[in-house]
Amino acid sequence: MPNNLMNRRSFAATALVGLTAIALPLPAFALTEDSAKQLVNSVVADITRVIESGKSEKAMLRDFQKIFVQYGDVPIMARYALGVEARSASSAQMRQFTKAFEGYISRKYGRRFREFIGGEVSVRNARKIKAGYEVRTSVKLRGSAPFEVTFLVSDKSGSGKFYNMFIEGVNLLLTERTEIGAMLDARKGNLNQLIKDLGKTG
Structure with a gap:
């Protein structure tokens, strides 16, 4: 796969990790396969609305x-x-x-959302895993073949939220951990x- 396409996919998928808006709270006992899929559908819909807002x-x-x-x-993701x-x-x-990480992720990947214009993200299926649910989606950007993006959703913080993503098997939060580790080194x-620097990066 050409490097530019892989980079594009990585940014696109990570952007979906890092950025998501107004889902109904999901109590710990209420997280189900359907509610996990609903959360991911809401993520996609809200991001699309922002992209098309003209702001x-x-x-x-x-x-x-x-x-x-x-x-x-965010707290779980930042700690990891x-x-x-x-x-x-x-x-x-x-x-x-955690606050600096929140802004860093939002800026870093938010700027790449133009690549989603005209694209499609569809939820395929979900399955139970130890920490919650794994929700698989198919992403098709203009000019590229569909590829798989998987969200990991949990309610350990008291409501249903995603805490990681994988794109074609690549752990994107682990990638971010490596980059931040290099920054710290x-x-x-x-x-x-x-x-201090993370608050200005991205």
Whole structure:
């Protein structure tokens, strides 16, 4: 597969991880196969509405951040992305990192949503897994063959939210963890500096 197409798919799929808006709360006992599929359908529909809104990029990025917070289990994702450093981080540092991560993901992938114009995302099926449900979708962007994107949905935080995605088997949250780890290494392990810089990155 050409690198540019793989990069395009990776950004497109990760954008769906990182960004999602206004699903009904799903109590822990209420998460079912149907509600997990409904959540993913809502993610796709809300992102599409923002893309087609005609707003400025700045306004759309704000909307994408709201979507990410609503549908994504941001604290879980942020802790995973930070990796082992999360164990030694203070509560204040984790709050600050989570907020910086939220904005970073929204900006980084929100800017790539133009690639979804004219594309289609359809939910295929869902199955129970240990941590919740795996929801498989088929994504077709203009000029490319359909490819599979899988959402992992859980209600461990008290409501149904997605906490990871895979594109053609590639763990996108793990990819983000690797990138953030490299950022931290470049700052000689200074988490406070990473938090500061992450707030301006993406």
